[in-house]
Amino acid sequence: MDQLQIKDLEIFAYHGLFPSEKELGQKFVISASLSYDMTKAATELDLTASVHYGELCQQWTTWFQESTEDLIETVAYKLVERTFETYPLVQEIELELKKPWAPVHLPLDTCSVTIRRRKQRAFIALGSNMGDKQANLEQAIDKLQARGIHILKESSVLTTEPWGGVDQDSFANQVIEVETWLPASVLLETLLAIESELGRVREVHWGPRLIDLDLLFVEDQVIYTDDLILPHPYITERLFVLEPLAEIAPHFIHPILKQPIRYLVDQLEQGNA
Template sequence: MDKIKIKDLEVYANHGVFPEETKLGQKFLVSADLYTDVRKAGCTDELEESTDYGAVCHFITEYLQKHTWKLIESVAENLTREILLTYPLIREAEIEIKKPWAPIGLPLQSVSVTVRRSWHEVYVALGSNLGDKQKHLEDAVKALDELEDCKVEKVSDFIRTEPYGVTDQDEFLNGCLCLKTLKTPLELLETLHDLEKAAKRERIRHWGPRTLDLDILFYDDIICQEPELCIPHVDMQNRDFVLKPLKQIAPYKRHPGTLKTVTEMEQELEERVN
């Protein structure tokens, strides 16, 4: 990926733990590595095909002067997020905030914090077998798309499937979506749980009936094994109600562990079942 680099932009702003820092203000130096594709801009020589670094500099200055935080960690985190939300061509940003006049009572050149954040590609499975199933799924898609740090990119058809695991319940309506997000895996998991709660999901029986079920299938190409979250989804290769709609929107997406495509997993499952 290409990079636009801004080095040591001087901003006088009011951030700090001590009252005199927030009242009197001080100088900060901001450096930014903005990762984007400049190929089209380079070929056309048109500014609108690139990210205007002058506009970004003014944005950084105005944003830091408009807000006040105690920690430069918060300055860096919030600024990076706002840059990614404001400039759609920027896929990833690394921001360094330097504080040359850090009041620690010792001689030093500066203290700095650097954060690197990016948009992530995530695939989520959706399911419902209670109430108005289609409305539950459509409401979940809409709610995710309306979140400031999530963008729904693709949604599969919703398909009717027989229940999995516990079969003495109504049929399911299932689908998959692809979204871009700034959230970490655990932050996204919490968001999905909040949407399930909003749909009045009750976790009474494992694999039992539910108004809304949202599962993270893939998050970029990471492999994550935490007590509360496993990515890729541990059982997706055995679930045709996941693979069929997922194949509609990502037929050649590869499982980072097995390196099999969604199409290959769906074909292998079909051969095992038949």
């Protein structure tokens, strides 16, 4: 993908763990690469399809100086976050933040941190069977958007019978496709935080829930850790997930089974017949 390169932008600011760093300040140096499609800007002279690097450098300077942080990792992360928020056309950012005057007291040219993030698409299943179910789904989506997660598609809301053998009310189920630069593990943490904010209490396994947010896919990533399994391990067993997923992404290929979602729906329906 096309890239805009900015190298060695110098900014004087007051970040650091030590009191002297916050009192006296020091020089920081930013280098970054922003990836986006430049075709429209280049061929049609469309400035809205471009990033004004002069304005961006001024914005970085303003953002950099408006607060004081202990860690340069925090500063770099916030710069990446604000840049994605301000320039939706940017698909990937690699940003290096150098601290040439770091208080190391040894021969040192500079120390730096580099953060690399790219936008990716993910699918999230939403469910609720307590209170105002429709409102619960809408609140969850609002909270995702408030965290900078862009909603690309929303399926219809389906009314489905509970799954898992626990006697309870029917569910309102939905699947959405989102775009986010958050890594899969952080996206999962975000979903759990939203569940908590909306009042979900985990008392009965597969039991009633005010809101349920399941991370189904993050592009074609396959992850197996104690905290996260991708793709979601129960996708192929749940019509209430597959049907709304097929509505918005029938041709998405399951990265392990190598089959499109529409085919997985057919398989499960035939098996239940």
